[in-house]
Amino acid sequence: MAEDIAKLRDYLNRVTVDLRKTRKRLQEAEDRASQPIAIVGMDCRFAGGASSPDALWELLEQGRDAIGPFPTDRGWDLERLFDTASGRGGTTSIREGGFLDDVAGFDAEFFGISPREALAMEPQQRLLLETSWGALEHAGIDPSTLDGVRGGVFVGRNYHEYGAPMEHAPDSVEGHLVTGSVASVASGRIAYSLGLSGPAISVDTACSTSLVALHLAVRSLRSGESDMALAGGATVMYTPGTFVEFDRQGALAPDGRCKAFASGANGMGMAEGVGVLVLERLSDARRKGHRVLAVVRGTAVNQDGASNGLTAPSGPAQQRVIQAALADAGLTASDVDTVEAHGTGTALGDPVEARALLATYGKRPKDRPLWLGSVKSNIGHTQAAAGVAGVIKLVQALRHERLPKTLHADEPSPHVDWSAGTIRLLTEHADWPRSDDRVRRASVSGFGISGTNAHVVLEEAPLDDVEPADGEEGAAPLLWPLSAKSPRALAAQAAGLAEHLQARPELRPRDVAGALATTRTAFAHRAAVVGEGRDDLLSGLAAVADGRTARHLVRGTASSTAGGGRTAFLFSGQGSQRPG
Known part of the structure; x- marks a missing residue:
C-alpha cells in the first residue's frame, strides 16, 4: 500500500511538473503571438513636395492642400483628355489630382541597374526600392550590412499598365520587361538588392494594400519567420485611365479633393504616393539600440463577403475588422484616442464607415471624444499607399504631440447621426500631449475596392525609447563624414544635407x-x-x-x-x- 502511494505521489509530481512546463510554453507562445512590433524607420514620397516623413508632417502641420494640375511630363494628350460637356468616351471632366513630381527620376547606377533595365522597370517598383533604402537609413541601419539577414519584404502596388505590351516593346528593353513589370518582382527586387533572405511578398488589395502588407509583416515577425521587415505600398498612375473610368461612374470629386465626412463630400480625389516602414520586434529594437518611433499593437484583415455590391462597402465587415484588431492588441475601444479613417469623401463610403466607427469606438466619455481625421484631405487618395500614409501621419503626430486638422471638413456630413456616439472631426489642429497616466494610441483603417478590409492599432513609443532632451554642445571639434557612389552624388548629398x-x-x-x-x-x-x-x-x-x-x-x-x-x-x- 505504501509503495502504491509513493508511486502515485511520484506520478502526480511528474504530471504537475509537465503541466507547469506546458503552461509556460503556452504562455510563451501567446506572448510571441501578441508581442508588440516597433516601427524603427520610415520613408515616403507624396504630392506637394512631401519627399520624406518630416516633409509630410510639415505639409500637414501647415494645413496645405497638395492637389494640383495633371502632369505634363508623361505624354498624356491633355487637350483631348478633358471634356466637360459632351461626355465623349476616353475623356474626363477632372483636371486635378495628387501627383508625384519627376516619377521618371531614378538613380539606376546607385542600385547597379543598367539604363536599359531601369527603363523597363515600372516606376512603382523603382519608388519602392528607393524608399526601402531610405527607410532603413532613417532607422539607423546600414542597408549594405543586411546580406543574409532574415528580413521580410511585404510591399504592394496597384497599377500594371506601364509601357507597351511585351510583344510590341522596342528592342532597347527586350529581356527586362518581365522583371520590370510583374508584381512579384516589386518585393523580390528589394530583397535581392539588400540580400534579405526572409519572405518577399507583393500584395494588391487595392486601397487597403499597404495595411494588408503591414499586417503580414507583423505576423511574420511575431511567428519568428522574419527578424526584421519592410512593409509599404506605392501607386503611380501611368495613364489617365483611372480618371476616365471613375469619372464615368460618378465617383470622383469635380475639384479633385477628398472632403472626408464633410457635408460637401462629393467624391474621391485620386493621387499617387509611396511609403515604406521598417519593423522589428520591440524587444529586438531595444536590444539593438534602435530608436522606436511607435509600436504596432494589433492588426486585422477581413473581407466584406456577399455585400450589396462587389465594390460596395460593408458596415458589419468594417465593425468586425475593427473589433478583431482591438482584440489582437488586447485593448478596448476606449483605449484609442484617434482614428485615421479611410475617409475618401464619397457619398456612399463615408457614411458607412462613420456608422461602423460610431458602433465600435463611439461609446466613450463625453469629455474624451474619439478624434477622426483623414490625410487624404491633404494629399488625395493614394490608393496602394493610402494606409501607410496614414500610419506615417500618426507616427509623426505621436512624436510631435499634435493631431493635424482634416481639410474641407468644417461641416460634418448630415448623412451621419453624429449624436449616436462621442466622435469629433478634426476640423482644427488638436494638442495630443504625452501623459504619465495614459498611453496614447491611434488606429488606421483601409478598405479595398475588392472588399478586403484592414485595421491597425498603433501606440506611442515606451517612455525609455523617447529621444533624450537636448544637452549642451561640447567644445571639441566635430567631423561630418559623407560618402556617395560618384562625385556628382556626393555634391548632391552635401547640398541636400545642408x-x-x-x-x-x-x-x-x-x-x-x-x-x-x-x-x-x-x-x-x-x-x-x-x-x-x-x-x-x-x-x-x-x-x-x-x-x-x-x-x-x-x-x-x-x-x-x-x-x-x-x-x-x-x-x-x-x-x-x-x-x-
Whole structure:
C-alpha cells in the first residue's frame, strides 16, 4: 500500500511538473503571438513636395492642400483628355489630382541597374526600392550590412499598365520587361538588392494594400519567420485611365479633393504616393539600440463577403475588422484616442464607415471624444499607399504631440447621426500631449475596392525609447563624414544635407555627426568636414556641394581593390594633443 502511494505521489509530481512546463510554453507562445512590433524607420514620397516623413508632417502641420494640375511630363494628350460637356468616351471632366513630381527620376547606377533595365522597370517598383533604402537609413541601419539577414519584404502596388505590351516593346528593353513589370518582382527586387533572405511578398488589395502588407509583416515577425521587415505600398498612375473610368461612374470629386465626412463630400480625389516602414520586434529594437518611433499593437484583415455590391462597402465587415484588431492588441475601444479613417469623401463610403466607427469606438466619455481625421484631405487618395500614409501621419503626430486638422471638413456630413456616439472631426489642429497616466494610441483603417478590409492599432513609443532632451554642445571639434557612389552624388548629398539642416536649426551638430558616422553606408567617393561649430560645418558642406576646396574639408576616394590599400601609422602622443 505504501509503495502504491509513493508511486502515485511520484506520478502526480511528474504530471504537475509537465503541466507547469506546458503552461509556460503556452504562455510563451501567446506572448510571441501578441508581442508588440516597433516601427524603427520610415520613408515616403507624396504630392506637394512631401519627399520624406518630416516633409509630410510639415505639409500637414501647415494645413496645405497638395492637389494640383495633371502632369505634363508623361505624354498624356491633355487637350483631348478633358471634356466637360459632351461626355465623349476616353475623356474626363477632372483636371486635378495628387501627383508625384519627376516619377521618371531614378538613380539606376546607385542600385547597379543598367539604363536599359531601369527603363523597363515600372516606376512603382523603382519608388519602392528607393524608399526601402531610405527607410532603413532613417532607422539607423546600414542597408549594405543586411546580406543574409532574415528580413521580410511585404510591399504592394496597384497599377500594371506601364509601357507597351511585351510583344510590341522596342528592342532597347527586350529581356527586362518581365522583371520590370510583374508584381512579384516589386518585393523580390528589394530583397535581392539588400540580400534579405526572409519572405518577399507583393500584395494588391487595392486601397487597403499597404495595411494588408503591414499586417503580414507583423505576423511574420511575431511567428519568428522574419527578424526584421519592410512593409509599404506605392501607386503611380501611368495613364489617365483611372480618371476616365471613375469619372464615368460618378465617383470622383469635380475639384479633385477628398472632403472626408464633410457635408460637401462629393467624391474621391485620386493621387499617387509611396511609403515604406521598417519593423522589428520591440524587444529586438531595444536590444539593438534602435530608436522606436511607435509600436504596432494589433492588426486585422477581413473581407466584406456577399455585400450589396462587389465594390460596395460593408458596415458589419468594417465593425468586425475593427473589433478583431482591438482584440489582437488586447485593448478596448476606449483605449484609442484617434482614428485615421479611410475617409475618401464619397457619398456612399463615408457614411458607412462613420456608422461602423460610431458602433465600435463611439461609446466613450463625453469629455474624451474619439478624434477622426483623414490625410487624404491633404494629399488625395493614394490608393496602394493610402494606409501607410496614414500610419506615417500618426507616427509623426505621436512624436510631435499634435493631431493635424482634416481639410474641407468644417461641416460634418448630415448623412451621419453624429449624436449616436462621442466622435469629433478634426476640423482644427488638436494638442495630443504625452501623459504619465495614459498611453496614447491611434488606429488606421483601409478598405479595398475588392472588399478586403484592414485595421491597425498603433501606440506611442515606451517612455525609455523617447529621444533624450537636448544637452549642451561640447567644445571639441566635430567631423561630418559623407560618402556617395560618384562625385556628382556626393555634391548632391552635401547640398541636400545642408538644406535639411538650414530648415532644422534645432538639430545638434554632434547628433548629425553620430548619424553620418554610424547609420550611413560607406561608399567610395568621400568627404570629411571638420569644424568646432555649426557655421564651420555648414560652410564645409557648401564647399563639397560646389566642388570647392576649404581648410576644414578633406576629400578622397576609397580603394575598391582587395588588398590594394596603403597602411598609415598615427602616433597620437600623450596628454591633450588628441581631444577625446
